[in-house]
Amino acid sequence: MTDEPVTLDISDGIATVTLARPKALNALSQPMMTALARRIDALEARSDVRAVILTGTGRAFSAGGDLIEFERALRADKNTLLTYLRDNQDILQRVEDIPVPVIAAINGFAVAGGLELLLCCDIVVAAEGARIGDGHAQYGIVPAGGATVRLRERLSPSHAAQLFYTAGLLDAGTLMDWGLVNDVVPPATLMEKARGIAREIAGRSPEAIGHIKTLIGGGAGAPGRAERVRAELDRFALHVDGKDLAKGLEAFRTKQPAQF
Template identity: 40%
Template sequence: MNAVEVERRGAVLWARIARPERANACGSDVMAALEGWLEQGRDQGVRVLVLTGTGGSFCAGADLKEAATLVGDHDALLAFLRRGRDLVAAIREAPVPVIAAVNGVAYAGGLELLLACDVAVAGASAQVGDRHLAQGQVPGWGSSALLPAAVGRATATRLLLGAESLDAAEALRIGLVSEVVDDHLLDEHVTTLADTIALYDAVAVDRMLRLTRRDPADLATAAAWEWQVLQEHAASVGARDHVVRFSSPSPAEES
């Protein structure tokens, strides 16, 4: 099975992360497929991009099992992390609106993918949170910059330090998502939204994106500082130990 299923629906190009056995964790195969999806999104006939997942997950974050295989090669580990960071930046800079259809868990790197999208619609059973500290890690794909821009500094700091998981209703209340719909209506609702946007004048939509997307200068400064801190953290013994520990299967998974 492809790591990401790409489907063209009229003027809308969908990408569905398809690694349900790994909670749609974002590994190199997923990153490569999403890079290809974004490239296809440059086709003049594509007016909207939609990102979602299969099963009960949107994306549980970076693939720690893959990261664990790179712990002994610091340059390779940083290249893996940088690729995810560049992917989030590319989504933020996509030439057309990007909608996240959040169909389940969106943690850590999954939250960063969500934050990169212009609009996020969640299913009622979605769970959203930064969760980096719960795994002994710090962000590297943008959440320390994008989260304050989305929900304000005080709430973002609480979410980053608390590593908590929010249900869809709370994510809506604080502004992490714009809408919550019943799980079985998520695909249909996002399809209607995307098709509506696709009908509008392309030039006007492009200019609206320039107005609605946050000031890139401020975010770029914050993201650069985040990357510096992540590089320091990734070089530490404790961070490497956490990657290995959290990538190991639990006894239940082994049985």
């Protein structure tokens, strides 16, 4: 048993990174994001890793950002919150920039920041019953982890718009039909499926796969893409001066429906 919010296991060239705050539905708190960054440091120091599996424990892959922390940061200072979001955005970019293929094994809910983390992965397999969505608008929040760029790269504009504007959650099967999820399997076989894909990757040329990932991925180096991701923070800075963010965070804290 460990108190680490993110764990790392490496075996036979396959790294498994696990979000381990199940009681908090793996909410992406500052300690969890810092721990995730440390795990990426460890991966970057290894030359033997051929594939990475990213998953969660308990009922959720990740329920998104820690909105209690959001509200605390907002009350302290607008710039405190924006710095927090910028740091998180940079860590998510580091996940996308891992030089080997990253497989998301979606064990449960993946919402808002959880969706943004999923979108940084190359391949997505999900357990039956997993539900995925953006969710930001439910609590008056503008996405700030790259979703407005990455989701539009994965889905049609109308499908992405539905997820953003309704803030609803969809089942993994629907999102497989839409092209976001590669495969949906029974929960008991989720990790077996992810490891099977990872083993296939591990048996291929790592140099070729590294070049292919650079060519087919968006990545920070794509023309104009980094600027579009950063533009989310510019919009968030404007949004903080409105009324809806404070209303949404209070609704989350008090467990009441937000009234906008």
